[in-house]
Amino acid sequence: MQEIMQFISRHPILSLAWVGLLAAVLFMTFKGLTSKVKVITRGEATRLINKEDAVVVDVRSRDDYRKGHIANSLNVLPADIKSGNFGELEKHKAQPVIVVCGNGVSSQESAALLTKAGFEQVTLLKEGIAGWSGENLPLVRGK
Numbered sequence: 001m002q003e004i005m006q007f008i009s010r011h012p013i014l015s016l017a018w019v020g021l022l023a024a025v026l027f028m029t030f031k032g033l034t035s036k037v038k039v040i041t042r043g044e045a046t047r048l049i050n051k052e053d054a055v056v057v058d059v060r061s062r063d064d065y066r067k068g069h070i071a072n073s074l075n076v077l078p079a080d081i082k083s084g085n086f087g088e089l090e091k092h093k094a095q096p097v098i099v100v101c102g103n104g105v106s107s108q109e110s111a112a113l114l115t116k117a118g119f120e121q122v123t124l125l126k127e128g129i130a131g132w133s134g135e136n137l138p139l140v141r142g143k
Helices: 001-011 012-034 042-051 062-067 078-082 087-092 108-116 127-132
Strands: 038-041 055-059 095-102 121-125
Touching: 001 012, 038 042, 042 095, 042 121, 042 127, 055 087, 078 108, 095 108, 095 127, 108 121, 121 127
Parallel strands: 038 121, 055 095, 095 121
Antiparallel strands: none
16 A cells, blocks of 8 residues: 555656546446447447348538448438437437447437437447448448
8 A cells, every 4th residue: 555655656657547547437338338329340330231221320520421331321410309300200219220430439418318319229339430441341422
């Protein structure tokens, strides 16, 4: 215990950084465990799309969507989801929904809002389109 106190007194900035990182990890872990939205892998997403007719919702900008998106995905902007304007997505409330963004981080709020709006099975694609294309899975361009 004395060594720990000595280390803290000699390296206060490093000690604070360590405590901050520990707090962030604990917060993110707790948040993930209590969230109604599950994060799924690319393999799980492929299974949901092929076997359970899941709907992929791409929340990236229109330009990013045109540069490459998962086949048959719907491009719904986060602002539209916030305002309750789901467009074509509205008729898919009972189907599994996979929310996709560029890197798997910015889609969390949209997924939570879809869950609140009554969509029954909302999931997030881990690592988003970056992870999808990194595995050389197919992307459709244009549209």
